[in-house]
Structure formats: structure tokens, C-alpha cells
Amino acid sequence: MNPEILIALPLLAAFLLPAARRIDASVGIWWGPLVVLANLVIAAMAWWKVQLIGPQSIALGGFAAPLGIELRADHLGLSAAVLLNLAVLLLWPRETPDKARVSTILLVLTGAGCGLAMSADLFNLYVFFELVAVATYGLAAANGKGEALIASLRYLILGALGSALALLGIALVYAKTGTLNLTELGGMSEALSGPAGIGALVLMVVGFGVKAELFPLNNWVPEVYAHTESRVSALMAGIISKLGILVLLRLIAEVFGGSPGLEFLLWVGVLGVVTGELAAYGAKDMRRVLAYSSIGQMGLVAVALALGGETGFIAALILMLNHLLVKPALFLIADAWPGSLKALAGKGRARPLGAVLFVLLALSLIGVPPLPGFWGKYLLLDAIFTNVTEGAGLLVGLILAATVVEAAYFFRIAARLFGSGEAAEESKIPGLPAVAALFVIAFLALSVQTGRVGDYLKEVVHGLQPQELRMAQSDFPDPAASVNGKGERL
Amino acid sequence: MRQFASLLFLFGFAFFLSVLVGGLPFGAAPMQVGQAIVEQNIEATGAANAVTGVLLAFRGMDTLGELTILFVAATAAGMVVERRKHGVSRDSVAGFILLAGAELMFPFLLILGAYVILHGHLTPGGGFQGGAILAAAFFVPFLANPGRAFQGHAMAFVEAFAGATFILLGIFSIFREGDFMAPMFLGTGEFGQLVSAGSLPLLYLALGLKVGAELGSLVAEIAAAPGSDDPLIEEPQAAKDL
Numbered sequence: 214m215n216p217e218i219l220i221a222l223p224l225l226a227a228f229l230l231p232a233a234r235r236i237d238a239s240v241g242i243w244w245g246p247l248v249v250l251a252n253l254v255i256a257a258m259a260w261w262k263v264q265l266i267g268p269q270s271i272a273l274g275g276f277a278a279p280l281g282i283e284l285r286a287d288h289l290g291l292s293a294a295v296l297l298n299l300a301v302l303l304l305w306p307r308e309t310p311d312k313a314r315v316s317t318i319l320l321v322l323t324g325a326g327c328g329l330a331m332s333a334d335l336f337n338l339y340v341f342f343e344l345v346a347v348a349t350y351g352l353a354a355a356n357g358k359g360e361a362l363i364a365s366l367r368y369l370i371l372g373a374l375g376s377a378l379a380l381l382g383i384a385l386v387y388a389k390t391g392t393l394n395l396t397e398l399g400g401m402s403e404a405l406s407g408p409a410g411i412g413a414l415v416l417m418v419v420g421f422g423v424k425a426e427l428f429p430l431n432n433w434v435p436e437v438y439a440h441t442e443s444r445v446s447a448l449m450a451g452i453i454s455k456l457g458i459l460v461l462l463r464l465i466a467e468v469f470g471g472s473p474g475l476e477f478l479l480w481v482g483v484l485g486v487v488t489g490e491l492a493a494y495g496a497k498d499m500r501r502v503l504a505y506s507s508i509g510q511m512g513l514v515a516v517a518l519a520l521g522g523e524t525g526f527i528a529a530l531i532l533m534l535n536h537l538l539v540k541p542a543l544f545l546i547a548d549a550w551p552g553s554l555k556a557l558a559g560k561g562r563a564r565p566l567g568a569v570l571f572v573l574l575a576l577s578l579i580g581v582p583p584l585p586g587f588w589g590k591y592l593l594l595d596a597i598f599t600n601v602t603e604g605a606g607l608l609v610g611l612i613l614a615a616t617v618v619e620a621a622y623f624f625r626i627a628a629r630l631f632g633s634g635e636a637a638e639e640s641k642i643p644g645l646p647a648v649a650a651l652f653v654i655a656f657l658a659l660s661v662q663t664g665r666v667g668d669y670l671k672e673v674v675h676g677l678q679p680q681e682l683r684m685a686q687s688d689f690p691d692p693a694a695s696v697n698g699k700g701e702r703l
Numbered sequence: 704m705r706q707f708a709s710l711l712f713l714f715g716f717a718f719f720l721s722v723l724v725g726g727l728p729f730g731a732a733p734m735q736v737g738q739a740i741v742e743q744n745i746e747a748t749g750a751a752n753a754v755t756g757v758l759l760a761f762r763g764m765d766t767l768g769e770l771t772i773l774f775v776a777a778t779a780a781g782m783v784v785e786r787r788k789h790g791v792s793r794d795s796v797a798g799f800i801l802l803a804g805a806e807l808m809f810p811f812l813l814i815l816g817a818y819v820i821l822h823g824h825l826t827p828g829g830g831f832q833g834g835a836i837l838a839a840a841f842f843v844p845f846l847a848n849p850g851r852a853f854q855g856h857a858m859a860f861v862e863a864f865a866g867a868t869f870i871l872l873g874i875f876s877i878f879r880e881g882d883f884m885a886p887m888f889l890g891t892g893e894f895g896q897l898v899s900a901g902s903l904p905l906l907y908l909a910l911g912l913k914v915g916a917e918l919g920s921l922v923a924e925i926a927a928a929p930g931s932d933d934p935l936i937e938e939p940q941a942a943k944d945l
Contacts, residue, residue: 280736321778409723
């Protein structure tokens with residue numbers, strides 16, 4: 214089965230839904246999850262195929278890159294596609310007044326996310342990124358509450374600004390090199406080492422960073438996560454923020470490796486870690502604590518990306534995977550508790566399972582061994598010591614200090630949960646939500662199998678620069694030779 | 704103070720951009736891809752309008768994405784707009800000249816829209832432009848008389864059918880050519896004729912109808928009064944007092 218179906222099927226279903234629900238209103242409820250389930254199966258099959266025969270490069274429509282668009286069916290792309298489909302399916306929003314429209318938006322989000330994960334063409338990446346962005350603006354307002362609408366509007370404005378900057382960066386790259394294909398750009402890193410190339414990277418980091426909750430344009434995060442349904446917050450913090458990083462990961466691994474512009478990404482990441490954790494410490498309610506903590510974690514990922522190299526990329530991937538499993542579970546578990554931190558007192562005693570798991574997951578975010586978060590931070594520090602020549606001490610100091618702050622606020626929450634307080638009535642506190650349990654199980658599996666997952670991530674990182682997919686780097690390949698009369702691949 | 708800071712930021716940003724653009728090769732941009740497309744377009748796609756060749760053939764996936772951005776934006780806007788409160792007064796019916804003018808323009812706009820869409824692979828124009836003209840044909844009469852009924856139901860079906868056609872043509876080509884969105888399975892045809900350039904005219908027709916119906920239904924949604932049984936919408940106090 215062609216991996217393009219991963220993009221086409223959800224979009225087709227989304228186009229048909231508005232008409233189908235006019236025939237039968239119940240379509241709005243079952244149509245979306247069913248299609249995403251089918252897409253998940255296809256994604257898993259495509260992923261398995263990559264395991265068997267290795268990464269594939271696809272020329273969309275039979276028009277070979279540089280003229281056409283290249284898709285990569287590789288380890289990174291298809292792993293992300295599987296995780297995205299799974300996360301969307303598990304975290305399907307419930308508290309939505311307009312189920313059919315939200316289904317439509319989620320279907321588009323799924324298709325676009327799969328495209329974003331696989332595309333190897335800068336402009337195509339931008340189109341899918343914008344598509345994911347517009348879908349999330351709608352999703353953020355999906356519960357119909359006034360505050361959510363205002364938060365979504367702020368998100369829309371920042372997102373639009375970010376998209377414009379990213380597009381500017383892409384335009385700079387194109388003006389400088391004359392191509393948008395990542396494989397080809399990989400061979401032209403010299404042309405991008407000047408101010409135009411560095412500026413383009415900076416613009417793209419800021420632009421794609423909006424979705425990845427990176428430092429300058431991330432103040433939409435706490436408001437949106439505080440006012441949407443917890444499942445939507447979980448989806449956005451869990452997987453959608455990772456899609457923004459995925460774009461940067463491909464860009465850095467294939468095109469901008471060693472660019473001086475990465476220094477910018479490094480400090481964006483450090484500022485994200487420091488400001489995120491400090492703001493989380495000061496936050497007064499649970500949703501905002503989790504939102505700011507998410508900013509801090511994504512900052513760590515950005516630092517790891519900026520350091521690059523095998524260790525840096527694997528650290529970034531482990532941190533992302535850890536955050537992807539932990540943060541949605543935290544949002545869902547915390548959903549059963551009152552929002553304000555003050556009201557948490559004693560809530561952990563009534564139903565201890567949720568509270569104990571909450572603390573366990575938080576420990577992984579802090580980076581307590583032997584949980585996966587520890588390995589992420591350990592590899593990150595390792596990458597700092599190997600790659601950074603001067604200022605490594607400052608960098609490590611800032612990150613460790615932020616970790617201490619992180620530990621402080623999570624321990625404060627734990628102390629409140631198990632501390633003395635008015636005895637909560639049993640019936641008011643539900644146990645562990647089933648979906649949260651699934652995320653916890655996946656998290657435990659990751660904790661037990663960290664070694665094996667690490668080996669796979671190594672393969673993922675190696676797959677990012679597939680030598681067999683690379684074209685001759687010495688000169689610009691003759692585009693005239695790429696298409697014959699019928700538009701078929703040669 | 705705040706405005707001053709914004710101004711300062713804007714100047715800084717402008718300086719940053721001018722430095723970047725100053726480093727670009729002026730007047731001699733590397734145009735290998737553009738040149739190659741100009742040279743190969745006719746042979747590869749048979750479209751007299753090279754822009755269409757790029758939009759629908761070489762970079763068809765981007766166009767599908769752009770089409771979907773419009774779609775999902777309209778969906779999200781519809782979701783938000785539907786929550787309008789009761790008692791919002793409508794604009795009154797326009798005068799005779801506007802009403803008559805709108806009615807008169809309707810068939811001409813339809814014909815122009817259809818022409819622009821169908822000749823998209825031959826002359827400048829195409830699905831997005833033609834679709835916008837088609838949508839205008841429907842909402843110019845609506846603007847003249849905001850109270851009139853709107854065919855939202857039919858619009859939704861046209862839109863869904865057109866959108867599905869665009870993707871299904873892509874999927875169909877998997878079976879014919881082995882590639883998704885390979886538009887040449889009908890052959891390139893005779894250059895410059897209405898029936899030429901493979902499935903590009905069909906794709907543009909689907910795209911044009913979808914864009915037209917989409918913009919049209921958005922207007923219909925804005926026009927439709929929110930249902931009184933909608934639990935989300937609280938009636939304003941004034942309305943209850945009456």
C-alpha cells in the first residue's frame with residue numbers, strides 16, 4: 214500500500230463528512246474514529262514494511278524531485294505517523310457541542326500530520342504545517358467556551374505570525390539555492406552557510422517553533438491548555454508539539470548540520486527551559502503547571518536538537534517520546550482533581566492509584582533514574598559535554614537549576630496530594646481514566662525496554678541521512694533528465 | 704511607550720531582513736527548477752498554462768493541501784460563527800437597483816466562473832479564481848437581500864462530491880500509473896485544446912466547484928440564524944423580558 218494513502222484517506226473522509234452528516238447525523242460520531250483507526254492500521258503496515266525493506270523515497274505523482282515533491286517513507290516519518298494516529302484515536306475529544314465539525318478538523322489534522330511527518334520538500338512541509346496549524350486553531354476552540362475562543366484567537370495570531378516567518382525563511386533558502394528538496398539541499402550546505410542561510414534557519418526556528426512551544430512565540434500555550442478540554446490539551450502537548458520539532462529535526466539533520474544558526478536554537482531552548490520551569494513554579498493551577506512544564510520540556514528537546522550529532526538527536530527523540538507518553542497521562546489524571554493547586558490537599562488519599570501514578574510520571578519528567586526521562590537528560594548532558602567547547606558549564610548549570618525548580622513544584626504538588634486536607638468524598642473522585650491507563654502502560658513498557666527503544670532510535674537517526682537516497686552532491690543534478698515525455702519516473 | 708517599542712521592533716526586523724536580502728544574488732537567482740519546468744512542462748503535462756502544470760501536476764500535493772487549508776478554516780469558522788447570539792439585527796433589504804443588479808449578474812458570473820475554471824489549463828485562471836467567482840455569483844444576491852433563503856444543503860453535497868473527486872482522481876491514478884496524484888493517465892492530448900493535459904481540467908473543475916461551494920456555504924452558515932434549541936446559546940436578558 215502506498216504511504217501517500219496515509220494523507221489521502223483522512224482528507225477524503227474529511228471532505229465527505231459535512232455531506233454525510235446531513236444524511237444521517239450519527240455519522241458525525243463514528244465516522245472520524247473509524248477512519249483514523251483504518252489509517253492507523255495502514256500506518257502500522259507501512260511502518261512494518263520499512264522495517265523489512267528499509268526506507269523508501271517516493272516521487273509524488275511520478276514527478277521526481279527537484280521538480281516534484283519527495284515523500285520519505287522512513288523510520289522517523291512512519292513512527293511519527295503511527296504515534297499520531299494512535300494519539301488522535303485515544304484522545305478523541307468528548308466535550309464538544311459540534312461533534313461532526315470537530316471530527317472533520319481531527320481528520321484533517323491526522324492527514325496533514327502524516328504528510329508533515331513524511332514530506333522531504335520545504336514548501337510541502339510548510340503547507341502541511343499550516344494545515345496542522347489551522348486545524349489546531351479550530352480544535353482549541355472546540356469546546357465552545359468563551360475563554361477557549363479567546364485563547365484560540367491569541368494562538369491564531371501568534372501562529373499566523375510564525376507561519377509567515379517560516380515561509381520567509383523558506384523563501385530565503387529557495388532564493389539562495391534554487392531548490393526546495395531536502396535531499397538536494399543537504400548537498401548545498403555551503404551555499405547556506407552565509408548570513409542568508411543562518412537568517413533562514415533562525416526564521417524557520419521561530420516559525421516552526423510556535424507549534425513546538427519554543428521560546429519567543431509560546432505564550433499561547435498556558436491559556437489554550439488551561440481552557441480546552443483535557444483531552445485536547447493532552448493531544449496538543451503530547452503529539453502536535455512534536456510535529457513542529459520533527460520538521461526542525463529533519464532540517465537540522467539533513468541541511469543545517471553545523472550551521473552557526475544552531476546557536477540561536479540552543480539559546481531559544483535554554484530560555485524555554487528556564488522560563489518554562491520558573492513559570493510552572495509560580496503557576497497557581499494544575500493545567501497551567503502542566504502547560505509551562507511542557508514548554509520547559511520542549512526547550513530541552515530544542516537544546517538537544519541544536520547540539521546535534523547522534524547523541525543529541527537520540528536525546529531529543531527520547532525526551533520527546535517520554536514527554537509524549539507522560540504529559541497526556543498527567544493531563545488526564547489531573548482532570549479528575551480540582552484545578553486550583555490549593556484545593557488539591559488530601560485528594561491523593563481518597564483514590565491513591567491516580568495520585569501515585571501522577572507522581573511516578575512526574576518523576577520521569579524531572580529525570581529520576583531509571584525512568585526514561587533520566588536517560589533523555591543524561592544523554593543531553595553527555596551531548597553538551599562532547600559538543601560544546603566553551604560555556605558548557607553555564608549550559609549544564611542552567612539546565613540542572615531548571616531541573617531543581619521542576620522537582621520543587623512537582624514535589625510540592627505531591628506533598629499537597631498526600632498531605633492533610635478535608636476528607637474528599639469517594640464518589641466525587643473517579644479512579645484512573647482508561648485512556649490515561651493506556652498511556653501509563655505504554656510509559657511503563659518504555660521504562661522497561663529503554664535499551665531496545667534506544668537501539669531503534671539510533672536506527673531512526675541513522676535513517677535521517679540515507680546515503681542511498683542522496684544524489685550526487687558535487688553539482689546540481691540536471692533537472693532536465695528527471696522527467697520523460699509521459700511524466701514518468703526514470 | 705508600547706507603540707514606541709513596537710516601532711523599534713519593526714525597524715529592527717526590517718534591518719534584519721534587509722541584511723539578509725542584501726546577501727542574495729540580485730537579478731540572477733538560481734532558477735534551475737523554474738527553467739527546467741518551463742522547458743519540460745508541455746511535454747510532461749500538455750498544459751498550455753505552465754502555472755497549472757506546476758500547481759496540479761508537479762506540485763499537486765501542495766494544491767491539495769491548500770484546498771484543505773481553505774476547507775478546514777471554513778469548518779472552524781463555521782463552528783465559531785454558529786454560536787452567535789439571538790436577537791442580532793439583520794441588515795435590511797437593499798434598494799431596487801442593487802437587487803435587480805444582483806439578479807442580473809448571477810448568470811453572467813456563473814458563466815465567467817465556469818469559463819475561468821474550464822480554461823485553467825490553457826489560459827491564466829483556474830480553480831481557485833473561478834471558484835471565487837462562482838461563490839460571488841451566489842453571495843452577491845445574498846448581500847443585496849440578507850433575508851433570502853440559501854441552498855446550504857445542495858452546496859454541502861456539491862462541495863463534498865467535488866472534494867472527493869479531487870482525491871479519488873489521485874487514488875485512481877495509483878491503479879493506472881502506480882503513483883498517487885499522477886495526472887497524466889488520460890494522455891496529454893492535443894496541445895492547446897480544451898480536452899488536453901490529462902486529468903488536469905477535471906482536477907481544476909473539482910477544485911473550482913469545491914472552492915465555490917465552500918465559500919458559498921460559509922456565507923450560508925453566517926446567514927443561518929442559530930437554532931433556538933441550541934443549548935449553548937443563552938438568550939440575552941432583553942429578549943427574555945419581551
